[in-house]
Amino acid sequence: MIKAVLFDKDGTILRFSNIYTDSLIEYLEDKNLDTIIKKKLFQDIGVGEDRKAQENSILASETIGDVAVVLSKYLDMDANSLFIEIDDYIYNYYKNNKDRIETTCDVIDIFKKLKEKGILIGIFTSDNYRQTKFAMDFLGFTEYIDFIATADTYKKKPDTEALEVFKEKYNLKDEEIIVIGDSKVDMLFGNGTKKLGVTCGTGSREMLEEYADHIIENPSEVFKYI
Secondary structure, three states: OOOEEEEOOEOOOEOHHHHHHHHHHHHHHOOOOOHHHHHHHHHHHOEOOOOOEOOOOHHHHOOHHHHHHHHOOOOOOOHHHHHHHHHHHHHHHHHHOHHHOOEOOOHHHHHHHHHHOOOEEEEEOOOOHHHHHHHHHHOOOHHHOOEEEOOOOOOOOOOOHHHHHHHHHHOOOHHHEEEEEOOHHHHHHOOOOEEEEEOOOOOOHHHHHHHOOEEEOOHHHHHHHO
């Protein structure tokens, strides 16, 4: 019996390239890097020529801290200082462009129906807490969410630290949990749970088929597996 559904954020319940990718690209554009250097940097973090996140790249699957480490190789700043600067930039970008925070489907409806069934809801993301909480508050999701795990509050996915804390808090077993995400990292994180890969994010069907138990278009199909 399923007792909890854990959602990735960007690419799963939120449209990935709509705001997070754009905020980071704008941040990098503001650095006025040489064209050749900027192209190499974009390749390193996974920004494609279409200015979208590439599958399983640092941008698609890793954290702001990982982006900062890569960027520190190009700028005269240490990774920790860059992490703080990038995190502030993205958080302010979210606040100033909140109308661009869009969902992949009718997430409120999903959350309401899950709650009617008495199912716990968790958000497990590689993003940081401030912008995650801001987006959840803005979209009206917060009242439905029982647990939020971010890359600056727990070890980043696919490490299962946050999952283990969640399981212990609510006395859950792996087989009672569904994990929904769009990346390889999400699927590895959900090892032992029922893993649903969504094609509405950065991950291709071919990649997800290798790691997920089932493939769905977006999170609204979760009820087929409850």
